[in-house]
Every structure is written in structure tokens, then in C-alpha cells.
Amino acid sequence: MSDMLFQKAYDEWMSRVIRHSQGERKRRLMEMDSYNEQLLLKNLWWPALGSFDHLHPEWEVSDFKDGQRFVDFAYMPFGLHRGLILEADAYGTHLRDVSRFRFGDNLERQNHLLMDGWHMLRFSRDDLLEKPKRCQQTLLAALSAWAYGAGSEAPQLTLYERAILHWIGRHNSEIKPVEIMAALKIGFTQASVNLQSLESKGYLRSTRSAQGKAMSYLVLPKTQRIN
Template identity: 25%
Template structure:
């Protein structure tokens, strides 16, 4: 049953993909498939809402990909083989992987990696970890947003759907407000520590990203 469902899911992902993501989907996804069979499908009960080889833009502006992402839950799942991610990794690759994990966090996603050994030897433990995270997230989802003024709340709602740093002009499109008004809203979010400006000033259309505080609030942690 799993094999058939996975094949249908994979084919649909390929049909909708293009460019580098399409190339990634056509690689050997044995580890990703194991992750979905042992953890994601048993816990979530469906492939709906999941995306394979989820494309993001890193802090350095490069394209990076998460093995599996659930955009609605803002969580990126990874399957890491010890051989390819630890035993035979170069120093440059090790540094790249750390920077990649930071980029995922700064984009507002929870980074949720599993080792191949865990998936093969401790699938129940892996499932329990995810159950606990979803339970914690589900009890608090959206509560902190309700404490914010409506425009600040909407900026963060839209930003959560964006997989890269955003600009003032994008906020203007989201809220249908003039640039000056959006600038004031963003300043409030910066003052509250929920958004971090990247270079320049509001007049120069610099970009913004979630801060660690925003990610912590999003996930309902103290």
C-alpha cells in the first residue's frame, strides 16, 4: 500500500516541479522514502500538505532544498545518512550544512532531522518525537498572533507563507497600504524583536527576516 501511495505522490511532485528541483526529485530518494514510510505517514496519516525537495533561498542567496517540508506546519524534515553527512564529509561541506540549518531557521521553519540509523532501528522513537512536537505546536498555534495589532499580525501571516526574506514593497502588496504605512508597521515588528532588517534602511528597501524570537513564539516555546 505504501509503495503505491508513494509512487502516486512522487509522480505528482515531479509533474509540478521544474528546474533544479525537478533534478533533485529524480535523484536516489531512498532515505527520504524511508523517512516518509517510518515517520511521516504513520504520524500524519497522509501525504497531503507535504512537499518533496522543498526549495528555499539561503542567507547567502543560494538555493537550498529540504528533503520533505510541511509548509503549513512550517517544518522541514531531513534524512541524514552517517556516511554522507558525517563520516565522509569535508570541512567545507560540514560548514555549508551548518549554514544551511541556520538559513532554514531564519526562514521560520523548524529543522527536524533524523538519522538513517534512527529510522531503521528506532522508528517508534522517531514517531514519538514528531507526535510531541505537533502536540506542543497544535495547542499554541496562532495564540501569540492574536496579541498583535491586526496589520502586524497579517505581515507575519504572509511572511510565514514566504520561503525567503521579504521587502517593504511586498508588505505593501500584502496589506494594500502605502509604503510609508508599511514602513511604520515593520518598525514596530523590529522593535518587538520579531523581524530583523538586513542591510540599508527602510528607504533603501532592505529585506527582512524572522528573528529567533519570532520562531520561538511560532512554535509555542517558553
């Protein structure tokens, strides 16, 4: 179920990103390293946050010397300016097989980006495969420490809860439990339990019948949430 939710969200997101890209970035997106970068998304980003909002793959940045660089992912929840850079590094690609010049250039690139105000997290392919929970904890701790606003929310939500919020957010309308059942291919009990949990956490507000039965749900704006 989790793989299916990820793949569906990933395909929709990448299709949208490619459609709105051009030039060198679009070429890079079309040829993107499907293993390392999808691994970062599948084992790190999606389990921790459950959404690709404000995340930009193959993002072009200007470094400290006004050189143009591409990074694996840039997370910019506050608009198109400085944010968090995330990269997935395979041992063979980034160490064993690079020239001395390329190795030094990679270090200089990172230093310039940090001096220019970017935050950066880099994860090895081995850790993403073997220690994904630790990587997720590092990401959430960094988001909290650097005041990106996502670190305190994400651990409270289950996979189904994040999937429900993602689906409701895309449709931007009041929804019924039966619609969640159809969209996520889950039973009535699973849908009801997670919708009620989201309401208790302050993410949703239900509309109820005269008998008190929840008929539909609407996402609450952040300013109205209780947590």
C-alpha cells in the same frame, strides 16, 4: 498490507509532484535518494500521519542570506510559506565522508533556515531503521508543540482508519463499505469496524436504512467534527 498502502500512496504522490515540477527541482526529484528519503516517509511520516498532504519533497527554500537551498521535505499545511523541514541523514554521507568546508556549510545552512523562521527536524538513518516509534513520537510532539494541528489527531487513528480517510478524501464523494473493501482489499467485518470507529470519532457520518443499517459514509468537514 501496510507496505502495499504506503507504496500505492507514495507512487501516486510522487507521480503528481514530478508532473507539476520543473527545472532543478524536477531533476532532483527524478534522481532522489530512494533509500534515505523513502525510509523517512515509510518508517516515520506515513505511520504517524497516513497522508502526504502538504508535504513537498526536494523543496527549494531561500535562506537567511537569500541563498537558494534544497531540503529533503518541507511540510507547509498553512500554504507556501514557512513550515517544517524534515531531513534524513546517513552517518557516512553527512559526517564521515564530507569535507570540513561542507560540514561547516551544512551547519551554517541549518542556522540560516532556523533564523529565517523555519522549524526543522533531522533523523538519522539508524534511528529510522532501529527506533521508528521513537522518531514518530518526536514528530507528533513537534507538530503539537509548534501548533501544526496534526499532532493531536494522528495517534487516535489506526492504519486502516487513516487509509480509509485518505481514500475517501481522494474521491470526495459518499462511499459504501463495499467500495472500501475493494479499494483496500479487506473483508466486510474489517471495513465495517473501521468505518464505525471513524464515525464514533467524528470523522464520518453514515446514511442508514430504515432498519438502521449503515448504507454509506461521508467525510465530515473539520468544523463539524466532535473531537
